[in-house]
């Protein structure tokens with residue numbers, strides 16, 4: 001095999017993010033739920049016989065970006081003599097908390113495992129992935145998951161059929177800078193996957209569809225803000241959000257714009273959106289992107305094509321300041337390349 005074309009590298013959303021402590025090496029321990037979404041970068045991998053590793057495209061990134069580092073790490077770990085040209089087409093905003101760089105690195109590991117005929121098992125690829133970043137193993141794991149440790153201790157979780165309205169402000173945020181704002185002096189109790197599953201069960205039937213309007217309005221967690229729709233908070237919190245808002249006022253602005261849009265213009269103009277279960281805006285990961293979860297009333301109720309949906313998102317892009325991005329993303333059940341790794 002000489003080349004692999006159009007490999008997807010999907011973004012992720014953190015439904016919530018609880019920081020539970022700090023390790024001696026400076027990394028923080030977390031509890032979070034990761035979900036893949038259909039906002040994707042795309043990569044081509046073309047094998048080279050001279051052993052060199054080059055990235056082409058995404059010129060704004062450092063030459064030694066996560067794709068190149070992933071390829072080099074795999075080459076060293078396996079003593080592989082092949083090289084690769086990596087064509088990277090960036091679409092996921094950077095420094096967004098959407099895990100774009102981590103996902104690119106994971107797609108390189110998965111793709112080269114096939115292109116270079118290495119056949120490493122999932123556990124080995126995840127071990128290499130963790131050396132590249134705390135967020136990389138989830139993209140190798142390939143299933144939506146409850147995560148602990150620094151994000152590498154993963155348990156699969158079935159999430160409902162959902163979409164996410166995602167807003168990315170003009171400016172991004174450094175993950176390291178956001179973590180450094182944390183004050184861990186007051187310890188909050190740790191949560192359980194069962195607690196999260198119980199909350200999900202309030203809104204969603206076991207097949208992932210949202211419960212009917214009557215059942216929703218009974219929920220103690222859902223407040224009726226006006227005649228049209230109700231906005232519920234997603235379970236838990238994002239402990240990184242206050243620090244991110246302090247560092248970057250555009251995060252606060254993005255949360256407000258998305259909240260207002262859901263309560264007003266978007267819901268008013270979209271019959272589809274009006275019938276959906278809406279959750280209020282929250283930041284993903286270390287920001288600066290924010291999202292609102294939208295529960296689908298049925299599996300065909302949302303647009304299937306990639307990219308913004310004119311019908312559902314309506315005027316969202318028009319409500320955003322210049323340089324911002326707004327997009328309706330579908331939640332994915334699993335990573336598109338999950339089956340590329342055997343065990």
Ligand SMILES: C[C@@](CO)(OP(=O)(O)O)[C@H](O)COP(=O)(O)OP(=O)(O)OC[C@H]1O[C@@H](n2ccc(N)nc2=O)[C@H](O)[C@@H]1O
Nearest residue numbers: 026027028097098099133134135150175176179285286287
């Ligand atoms: C916060 C999360 C939540 O999913 O996502 P993003 O916002 O980056 O997408 C991740 O934990 C980010 O993972 P990742 O982006 O791979 O972080 P890394 O490159 O490993 O770490 C960058 C820096 O962030 C800090 N860091 C990162 C992860 C973690 N659990 N504790 C930390 O303290 C450290 O200062 C580290 O040097």
Ligand SMILES: Nc1ncnc2c1ncn2[C@@H]1O[C@H](COP(=O)(O)OP(=O)(O)O)[C@@H](O)[C@H]1O
Nearest residue numbers: 065066067094095096097098099100101102104
């Ligand atoms: N392939 C890549 N795509 C995006 N960012 C990359 C990549 N390789 C290295 N980086 C660096 O990682 C940083 C953050 O990565 P990114 O995944 O965009 O953000 P986040 O971790 O907040 O989701 C960027 O500042 C960028 O310089």
